[in-house]
Amino acid sequence: MKSTEEERAKDLDSFHSWLMKAVHNGPVAVVTGKNGDMDTVGSAIALAASHPRLMACGLHLGRLAKKMVQHHQAPFRKLNPNHRSWPKDLAGVVVVDAAAENQTGLNLPDVPKCILDHHATNEWELDDEDLFLQWDVKATTELVSDYLFLHSTSALTPQVCEFLIAGLITDTGRFRHANHTSFSTAGKLIHHGDIDYQSFIEFLEEETISPSERGAILRGMNRAEMTEAGPWSVVRTRCGTLEGKVASLLVSIGADAVVVTRQRDGETRLTVRAPRSSVKQGIHLGNIMADVAKKIGGDGGGHDGAAGWSGSADPVAAESAFIDAVARTKRTE
Numbered sequence: 363m364k365s366t367e368e369e370r371a372k373d374l375d376s377f378h379s380w381l382m383k384a385v386h387n388g389p390v391a392v393v394t395g396k397n398g399d400m401d402t403v404g405s406a407i408a409l410a411a412s413h414p415r416l417m418a419c420g421l422h423l424g425r426l427a428k429k430m431v432q433h434h435q436a437p438f439r440k441l442n443p444n445h446r447s448w449p450k451d452l453a454g455v456v457v458v459d460a461a462a463e464n465q466t467g468l469n470l471p472d473v474p475k476c477i478l479d480h481h482a483t484n485e486w487e488l489d490d491e492d493l494f495l496q497w498d499v500k501a502t503t504e505l506v507s508d509y510l511f512l513h514s515t516s517a518l519t520p521q522v523c524e525f526l527i528a529g530l531i532t533d534t535g536r537f538r539h540a541n542h543t544s545f546s547t548a549g550k551l552i553h554h555g556d557i558d559y560q561s562f563i564e565f566l567e568e569e570t571i572s573p574s575e576r577g578a579i580l581r582g583m584n585r586a587e588m589t590e591a592g593p594w595s596v597v598r599t600r601c602g603t604l605e606g607k608v609a610s611l612l613v614s615i616g617a618d619a620v621v622v623t624r625q626r627d628g629e630t631r632l633t634v635r636a637p638r639s640s641v642k643q644g645i646h647l648g649n650i651m652a653d654v655a656k657k658i659g660g661d662g663g664g665h666d667g668a669a670g671w672s673g674s675a676d677p678v679a680a681e682s683a684f685i686d687a688v689a690r691t692k693r694t695e
């Protein structure tokens with residue numbers, strides 16, 4: 363994890379050299395994480411704006427990312443999971459905001475790779491030609507903003523600034539888990555892009571939940587139960603959609619951690635959240651989910667206060683594995 367200013371400036375120089383060499387050799391794909399959240403899509407689109415040979419692409423656009431892409435008619439190529447027809451002259455791949463190759467949902471081509479990420483855990487396997495930037499920042503768009511401010515200011519159009527700040531807003535939960543660097547990046551972007559922040563936030567927050575989704579959220583809330591996990595109290599529930607939303611709502615009522623389980627098409631998914639107070643007392647959900655994956659298979663990881671796991675294990679077994687791991691976490695005062 364790079365955290366000092368010099369380390370980061372050095373990283374950005376290496377990244378710039380890597381990228382300039384790659385685009386000199388041919389087109390470069392900027393690949394998003396498969397969840398298509400605003401941070402991964404905002405990072406990819408903003409970075410791709412810095413050079414005509416860069417193309418943002420990925421498996422999926424999440425709800426907000428789709429709204430932003432449509433609103434700005436931003437270039438983004440949607441790929442299908444079996445996608446193999448990469449351009450023959452493709453000279454490199456930049457992966458943004460994904461902690462492992464399988465988090466892209468794609469089979470990446472055999473070209474030099476560069477990873478830009480801010481997850482606490484990662485499972486990338488890298489070659490000599492590859493580059494890995496892992497920063498302890500609140501959003502990958504922070505890293506991309508720093509890069510563009512330093513090496514490609516002309517790419518920072520008002521639209522690009524909006525993509526970057528949108529990723530920062532969503533990954534910090536509307537700045538609830540922000541720190542001084544995320545605030546200062548946000549301030550720079552608002553100033554540079556001349557963004558009317560209040561209209562922008564109103565645009566982002568316009569109601570996009572359909573009546574059937576509202577029903578699903580209410581059922582998720584209705585099924586929620588409190589359970590003891592060693593020294594921690596965990597709220598658990600099942601929900602068919604918008605698990606992140608349900609988890610955040612449940613955290614706000616005061617649990618030490620929340621786990622939302624979803625099962626669909628033979629795949630089980632856990633979405634977990636914890637308030638800052640639990641993180642300060644020793645909970646690290648990203649590490650816990652990495653442990654769960656070691657124990658029952660599947661893929662797990664994330665941040666200290668927000669993480670996920672997915673795999674083929676039975677939902678009850680998966681949820682128990684999470685609760686056991688929490689129970690084994692010591693609570694410090």
Ligand SMILES: [Mn+2]
Nearest residue numbers: 401459502533
């Ligand atoms: Mn992110």
